[in-house]
Amino acid sequence: MxxxxxxxxxxxxxxxxxxxxxxxxxxxxxxxxxxxxxxxDVPHQALVVYDNEYCSGSLIFSRIVLTVASCFVQADVDIKCSVKLGANTVTGVGQIIPVIEKKIHEYYKHEVPLNNDIALLVLERNVVFGLNVRKVxxxxxxxxxxxxxxxxxxxxxxxxxxxxxxxxxxxxxxxxxxxxxxxxxxxxxxxxxxxxxxxxxxxxxxxxxxxxxxxxxxxxxxxxxxxxxxxxxxxxxxxxxxxxISYFHRWIIFNSQRLLMKHCIDENTMYSSYEYNDSEMDSYEYEVRQYV
CATH class of the missing domain: 2.40.10.10 (Trypsin-like serine proteases)
Incomplete structure (x- = not known):
């Protein structure tokens, strides 16, 4: 494997x-x-909150926040969490949006702790973009x-x-x-x-x-x-x-697209650096089904 x-x-x-x-x-x-x-200065910065814990994340789509799987101490438990965007402090005013799905890497902690330490969070609604909320x-x-x-x-x-x-x-x-x-x-x-x-x-x-x-x-x-x-x-x-991030680029794009489609979200603002065409994504999906 x-x-x-x-x-x-x-x-x-x-x-x-x-x-x-x-x-x-x-x-x-x-x-x-x-x-x-x-x-x-860093308008993509997100505050990820669950229970009495918090960590950082980055907004990469209007309803997708990228963070580390180790953010969640109990990664195997379906913990409810929210994301705050546009705030200067932990306690400051910002856009607070519930997370409706977490996607933790399939092989997080595979063989060694912290391996594949990455996760995607799907937000309940679109963020409101402005000077203090932007994608990275x-x-x-x-x-x-x-x-x-x-x-x-x-x-x-x-x-x-x-x-x-x-x-x-x-x-x-x-x-x-x-x-x-x-x-x-x-x-x-x-x-x-x-x-x-x-x-x-x-x-x-x-x-x-x-x-x-x-x-x-x-x-x-x-x-x-x-x-x-x-x-x-x-x-x-x-x-x-x-x-x-470069190592996980394909994983990020493939799973972001899958999650957006799953929740019927029309996200057309793909970055110019995302050079995958439909055939490449289909090929990657085939690889995933064959080997993961």
């Missing part, structure tokens, strides 16, 4: 493309360390982010942080680490489905599911989601584990 999964979800490294396009290492002109930001563009498939590249990671401040950050929407600058560094830190938790980024303790966050953004020609691309390790303080430079 593991061989079939490998064939289904991976591609030869010869097909990979890199971001940045050149090997030059660079940060943003104005480096953004951890600090509270306004929702208008996900990175294309077969993309590798070069080591040392700066990414911005979002999250909601929790009680592990100074009071000035609690319940605030935060953004923290991190840098992509090598696979070797990641494997040394996390061992078998490092798989093809994730990657690591380095950060200083003062840039730590609180929750998981937050978006990892890479700026390409002034456009924020969603390249990862914080899966684990974003709140460490014990090292001079810490390592966080991220779900690799």
């Amino acid at each position: 593991s061989v079939l999964l490998l064939l289904l979800y991976t591609t030869s490294t010869n097909c990979y493309r890199y971001l940045p396009h050149s090997e030059e290492r660079f940060s943003y002109v104005n480096a953004r360390n951890k600090h509270p930001v306004k929702i208008t 563009i996900i990175v294309e498939p077969e993309i590798i982010i070069r080591t040392g590249t700066t990414i911005d990671v979002t999250g909601w401040g929790g009680s592990n942080l100074p009071m000035k950050y609690v319940h605030r929407l935060l953004l923290s600058e991190m840098k992509i680490a090598t696979d070797e560094e990641c494997e040394q830190k996390y061992g078998k938790l490092k798989t093809h489905s994730n990657f690591c980024a380095r950060y200083q303790p003062e840039r730590r966050l609180s929750d998981n599911g937050g978006s990892a953004l890479y700026k390409d020609h002034d456009i924020d691309l969603l390249v990862g989601m914080l899966s684990f390790g974003g709140s460490f303080t014990e090292e001079h430079e810490c390592l966080a584990l991220f779900t690799n």
Whole structure:
């Protein structure tokens, strides 16, 4: 089964493309360390709430929020949850919409914990778009982010942080680490489905599911989601584990389309980076039925 999964979800490294396009290492002109930001800076940011827990998510369609499966402590239980969008703080005013279906990856925790740490949430109704609520563009498939590249990671401040950050929407600058560094830190938790980024303790966050953004020609691309390790303080430079969005691109698009069709939602605003035609999607659906 593991061989079939490998064939289904991976591609030869010869097909990979890199971001940045050149090997030059660079940060943003104005480096953004951890600090509270306004929702208008990251209008895709969602607050996912269930019971007394919360985590982060990203709006990718008018009724689809992308998050990590590890957001749900009891992932095998049908927990009722809601999503808040357009808010600057956990307790702030925003659009609160119930979730009518959760799609957790079929092989979440397969072989090792946190493997395939990804989930889709279907909202009960469409969001109302505006300056504080927008969709994020996900990175294309077969993309590798070069080591040392700066990414911005979002999250909601929790009680592990100074009071000035609690319940605030935060953004923290991190840098992509090598696979070797990641494997040394996390061992078998490092798989093809994730990657690591380095950060200083003062840039730590609180929750998981937050978006990892890479700026390409002034456009924020969603390249990862914080899966684990974003709140460490014990090292001079810490390592966080991220779900690799490029690795799951086909899974995201295929299941988003399936869920939208299931709930009779007409979603015609596909991103320009989504290059799949009907025959490719049919082929992928056939693969899924054969091997999963």
